[in-house]
Amino acid sequence: MPAAAATLIEMPRPDATVIARRAEIVAALEAAAGAENVISQPAETLAYECDALAAYRCPPLAVVLPRTTEQVSAVLKACRRFAVPVVPRGSGTSLAGGALPTADSVVVGVSRLNRVLEIDLANRFIRVEAGITNLAVSEAVADDGFFYAPDPSSQLACAIAGNVAMNSGGAHCLKYGVTTNNLLGVRMVLMNGDIVELGGPHLDPAGYDLIGVVCGSEGQFGVVTEAVLRILPKPEGARPILMGFASNAIAGACVADIVKSGVLPVAMEFMDRPAVIACENFAHAGYPTDVAALLIVEVEGSPAEIDEQLARIREIAARHEPQIVRESRSAVQSDLIWKGRKAAFGAMGQLADYMCMDGVIPTSRLPGVLARVDEMSAEYGLKVANVFHAGDGNLHPLILYDANKPGDQEKCEAFGADILRLCVEVGGCLTGEHGVGIEKRELMVHQYSPADLEYQMRVKDVFDPDWLLNPAKVFPIAASHARRTRNHPPQAAP
Ligand SMILES: Cc1cc2nc3c(=O)[nH]c(=O)nc-3n(C[C@H](O)[C@H](O)[C@H](O)COP(=O)(O)OP(=O)(O)OC[C@H]3O[C@@H](n4cnc5c(N)ncnc54)[C@H](O)[C@@H]3O)c2cc1C
Numbered sequence: 001m002p003a004a005a006a007t008l009i010e011m012p013r014p015d016a017t018v019i020a021r022r023a024e025i026v027a028a029l030e031a032a033a034g035a036e037n038v039i040s041q042p043a044e045t046l047a048y049e050c051d052a053l054a055a056y057r058c059p060p061l062a063v064v065l066p067r068t069t070e071q072v073s074a075v076l077k078a079c080r081r082f083a084v085p086v087v088p089r090g091s092g093t094s095l096a097g098g099a100l101p102t103a104d105s106v107v108v109g110v111s112r113l114n115r116v117l118e119i120d121l122a123n124r125f126i127r128v129e130a131g132i133t134n135l136a137v138s139e140a141v142a143d144d145g146f147f148y149a150p151d152p153s154s155q156l157a158c159a160i161a162g163n164v165a166m167n168s169g170g171a172h173c174l175k176y177g178v179t180t181n182n183l184l185g186v187r188m189v190l191m192n193g194d195i196v197e198l199g200g201p202h203l204d205p206a207g208y209d210l211i212g213v214v215c216g217s218e219g220q221f222g223v224v225t226e227a228v229l230r231i232l233p234k235p236e237g238a239r240p241i242l243m244g245f246a247s248n249a250i251a252g253a254c255v256a257d258i259v260k261s262g263v264l265p266v267a268m269e270f271m272d273r274p275a276v277i278a279c280e281n282f283a284h285a286g287y288p289t290d291v292a293a294l295l296i297v298e299v300e301g302s303p304a305e306i307d308e309q310l311a312r313i314r315e316i317a318a319r320h321e322p323q324i325v326r327e328s329r330s331a332v333q334s335d336l337i338w339k340g341r342k343a344a345f346g347a348m349g350q351l352a353d354y355m356c357m358d359g360v361i362p363t364s365r366l367p368g369v370l371a372r373v374d375e376m377s378a379e380y381g382l383k384v385a386n387v388f389h390a391g392d393g394n395l396h397p398l399i400l401y402d403a404n405k406p407g408d409q410e411k412c413e414a415f416g417a418d419i420l421r422l423c424v425e426v427g428g429c430l431t432g433e434h435g436v437g438i439e440k441r442e443l444m445v446h447q448y449s450p451a452d453l454e455y456q457m458r459v460k461d462v463f464d465p466d467w468l469l470n471p472a473k474v475f476p477i478a479a480s481h482a483r484r485t486r487n488h489p490p491q492a493a494p
């Protein structure tokens with residue numbers, strides 16, 4: 001039995017000076033962004049108390065929803081004057097607690113900055129305000145035969161702002177890469193109110209690759225208000241194949257063989273038996289519930305290219321004696337194959353409370369890691385369902401627990417932490433696409449040496465010397481606190 005679980009998630013003690021000046025701060029925010037864009041009544045800030053890591057919540061001091069970059073700039077200047085921490089927010093779908101506020105913080109949400117500003121098909125880019133949803137970007141160019149490749153399962157709701165901050169991925173990122181591979185530029189407001197343009201529509205701009213630095217910075221460097229995104233011509237067609245196997249290990253070996261073969265599917269998704277059963281009961285996608293593991297592999301191209309790639313995949317799968325192979329022959333069949341997978345989180349939510357882990361492992365280690373996760377599940381006495389982007393080794397074990405049962409949540413956190421440590425031990429890393437947030441910050445020491453972390457923190461020093469932007473995230477909380485104290489935050493003197 002594992003050692004007694006202790007909660008990993010501790011929020012910093014709020015700054016009493018800031019809280020005492022709440023009325024003054026709200027007045028300054030109203031002056032900066034207009035009273036109609038400031039929410040300060042507790043009943044109305046309720047919706048901003050948490051993100052999709054809903055086990056943790058905290059009412060913020062206030063919420064501001066600016067309509068222009070200039071308003072964002074004025075708001076950040078006001079917050080800096082009062083030494084108020086700022087939590088940037090897109091749609092609040094973070095699974096790592098990235099958008100969780102503290103009691104002394106102001107949430108700056110970009111949901112009202114949601115316009116398409118420019119579409120340039122010839123040069124294959126779109127410029128958008130950062131609060132636009134991921135799906136709306138693809139919809140804006142769909143009639144012209146283009147799409148935006150990164151496709152988080154939350155794409156109907158999540159904002160490009162959050163995608164940039166978390167360097168989000170999705171099922172189809174195996175072929176096209178994640179956000180950082182499709183982000184060309186951003187407009188961002190720094191904590192001192194400066195508005196900076198980084199990158200741009202052209203490839204490989206001169207100077208440092210600051211876009212690479214900002215993408216994945218989890219709201220700690222600035223508030224992103226605009227983004228320039230690469231758009232791609234839609235492929236001629238795409239078709240998935242669904243394959244069931246007798247064990248996780250066999251399905252894992254099949255994934256490793258497909259990756260090794262050089263065939264590049266656009267997506268390769270893995271579901272273990274508990275996930276298959278939950279998804280089938282929820283979505284009625286026609287999944288076989290007697291297999292131990294299901295793979296959904298999608299390829300794209302011309303009809304001939306699709307046939308050729310699928311033939312190759314069938315050939316590889318045959319070596320692993322699949323129990324079922326179902327190749328889609330129509331758009332309706334394709335939708336059905338994807339229907340269950342896309343409903344996975346909803347399906348789990350119907351069964352129990354859950355926490356969704358997000359780690360990465362080398363694909364060759366898949367069978368061993370899944371077997372160890374199963375053992376841990378028995379040791380902790382908590383069920384786990386595995387749904388993940390197998391092609392790039394991005395695991396998403398969903399740990400089920402009962403939030404009303406004393407001690408269960410702590411056990412779940414400890415189990416999750418053990419899974420993530422295992423990912424690092426086998427040569428992978430702590431996060432694939434959900435970011436570190438509050439969830440994994442204490443685990444960063446397992447991945448990085450003190451020197452590694454020191455240099456990452458120095459980058460934050462450059463963008464946000466006072467450590468006011470999303471300060472309690474990413475780094476171990478004691479390290480963030482020490483840094484903030486060392487850097488002498490400005491006194492609360494307006
Ligand atoms: C059902 C479900 C499925 C999911 N599937 C996937 C998936 O397939 N792939 C994936 O990668 N993720 C997935 N996620 C996680 C989540 O959707 C992504 O992390 C997403 O990018 C968060 O976007 P958001 O707009 O909701 O950001 P928020 O949750 O609002 O914020 C996330 C982070 O971004 C920062 N941030 C927000 N706005 C700004 C801004 N304007 N400037 C600077 N920083 C900012 C916040 O401070 C926070 O640190 C899923 C979540 C759910 C609930």
